[in-house]
Amino acid sequence: MSKYVTGLTYGGQEWTPKFVQEIDPMKCMGCGRCVKVCAQESLGIEMFEDEDDMQRMVAIISNKDACSGCQACGRVCVKRCHTFEPKLA
């Protein structure tokens, strides 16, 4: 049995979700692709003004609890800003 939280595919195959942990604001170019692709209605991530440069938008984790661990946001990010981890069961 996995020590991590697992899910099941429609066909009953087990998979291990990996939840978003961080988005690197130094690498983020503010394209917004990761926010658009997130399927969670109570978005786990959103665009926000950079604290050091109000002209610049960056992606932030706004509601970690909403993340389903699909990793879609990381897959569409050309800058590889996101890091993910499975959750201990």
Ligand code: SF4
């Ligand atoms: S996809 Fe990557 S570069 Fe674009 S907003 Fe998201 S984190 Fe930033």
Ligand code: SF4
């Ligand atoms: S891993 Fe999936 S659910 Fe979590 S923030 Fe990224 S796109 Fe949204």
